[in-house]
Amino acid sequence: MNQNQWICITGCTDGIGRISALELAKKGYPLVLVARNSQKLENLKKELLQIRNEPDAFVLFVCDLSILSNVRSTSQEILNRFPKLYCLLNNAGAFFQERTLSAEGKEMTYALNHLHYFLLTNSLLPALQAFGKARIVNVASRAHKGVELDFQNIEGERLYSGWKQYQRSKLMNIYFTYHLAERLKGTSVTANCLHPGFVKTKFGWNNEGLAKLLVTWGQNLLAISEEEGAKTSVYLASSAEVDGITGKYFVKCKPERSSKVSYDSAIAKELWEHSEKTLKAILA
Template identity: 40%
Template sequence: MVVPLIPICIAGGGAAAVLLIKCYTGGGICRSTARLDGKTVVITGANTGIGKETAIDLAKRGARVILACRDMKKGQQALEEVSNVSESPNSVVLHHLDLASLKSVRKCADEILKKEEKIDILINNAGVMMCPYTKTEDGFEMQFGTNHLGHFLLTNLLLDRIKASAPSRIVNVASRAHEMGEMNFADLMGEKGYSSVKAYGQSKLANILFTRELARRLEGCGVSTYAVHPGAVKTELGRHLFLSHPIFEYLLFPVIWLLLKTPKQGAQTSIYCSVAEELDGISGKYYSDCAELEPSRRAQNEDDAKKLWEISEKLVGL
């Protein structure tokens, strides 16, 4: 029997094209083989998604990993998963952290400081995205309060320990969505008009401005700061989007599979900024796909960065 070659060639070419697209959308990969033996890493939101994948990778490198999570049930599951790949299972620790509560942030920081002699790497990974208008326990708009203010307070409470552990690093997970945001200092909490998209963009812009201002204030201290864009990743973070509905996920599965990164792929830039030797001494920059990327002009506004810091200090009570 003669097998038609044209259909086979078309099918083969189509499959190759799909794989090429998938490889492209998968983004950069952290190639560093750096070890983290003797290093302590704190990761917020490490119970799922890119936070958990980051924890798994760094644990494999020998790090002591502190998982700071809001959902303790999922946190316990993550603790077991990370412990299973760690060379020293007892070096993986779980703490409760609700970034939407300043009281919880202070309690978590206090517990970490009591138990950890050093903090070599802090990865501010947790967040919420495009949720309906709600407020945190302290009355802040949920996205700004969780994504920025909670991490701002946590970082400052741990900062002396991080500085004492220098050379050390702080990695803030931002997003390319910062390009849609602007700092509305007249209405940071969206009380005069709320758009979940704009509020998310503002919170991610705040992450980058915080990273830059932190770098300026820590210059010469041996602490480097980095903001990262993980890419479009299929995680629970998008649970408030209409596309996360089971019906849409079922209908659009081929497109979602093709265009979105896996959590492991999305974690690569966070890992890169945590371990890459070539980043030693570099601070305040923005990275995507394991390479430096120039952020928006708004994200480079030094006056806004300073103003945001001063306002944030007052809001969290520092």
Template identity: 40%
Template structure:
């Protein structure tokens, strides 16, 4: 990984932090993209200590804010000519319906739309790399989801599972269409299911209820290090240099049902996402 530049979203905790430590220890230059600079600085210190690397940089971006994403991308492209690996790891779950600064339902806004815009804006640096790779953390939760084109922001009917499942299906359809558009380039785009990871439990850990739920379920969940393994494999495995548009679980390509491979839905979602985020087409 020496000489490689890696950008990881949601890098201050969980799989993002575990991935930062692993890649930095292997010699990569890692940029930790975090919304909260205070938490990000604490995580950066931990990553430096555990990896033994000083080649770890912290940059700020709120994936729930289009202006923040555009400002970050502009700053990044001025500073870095190439990006070898983009790991779209950040994700949110909300118990109640919330909106981003731009009025998007927060789960879809961050998990899909934020990464959609970020990825597209960073494509010049990925295409300038010897072999750019985009890895998006999806989830097996997609199986319970569908894209609610008639109510994408779930204004009519919201529940956390429905919102999260839709966002993870959107991650997969986005990856599929992105891979198609990049098929004549050196850049690949894949997504992964990390398994059930303890840090991904969508409850407030500061409440008594949240603490009890985490304590009860934690023994059945993977550690962040184990959860990050498949994403890191897809990001770095040499034999996958020509593999694109695929979904991986436990380091293996998985067959997907029709709803996750539908070309029309993928293109429709892309067009809607482009319009909402103001992406120039």
């Protein structure tokens, strides 16, 4: 069952990404696992082998997803190995309290939380389309509500706020999903996004001082478990109930309205074109 339905998961070594991998393995799916820490990937594979002792069913790719040239080369490696993919689960992301640049000079939140989704998805589309009824699942967040995009400040060059930049990146995930779904009309590939909930993970622990303290305090007080937080990701990747459903935002395994501004198709198109130009400049 599901043995030829390969699912590619990014950011799978911690948090809801790790739980998603474990739960999908229990359902019999073979997994392509992408993360930056090779030791954590090996540890995850050991966990997965406790569920199913099939070493060939779990294939590891080490990639720093904030470095777009790495995303491009890893995408090609995946395509070479897997001409058909059933699902891509874009899960990797982070919050940066201080404005930080990637090795390629891009603001980290923008590079990791949006551009990697955009590049990896478009790079792997041939394998998804070759599969037929394939799925793209983007982990967004309810944090997208209350912000708008400013293309003159998309990397937080002016008055940087780590939280606002994170919010905008999650809005970008939703714009990207909706526009991608439109572009994929007429194919059998669907694209949906989700809010996992406020989950007790190591999210935000890459920061120091007050930012880390506030995240940890909030998680201890209000957060749901990683297992609960992964449910919607697993649902969208595997459930027959969402066959053919596309261009939706899910919360607790149910479609929900995202923010009013997120339905502005002109901004979604502009973000797509802006992302293409940005990647062309980086990868030239």
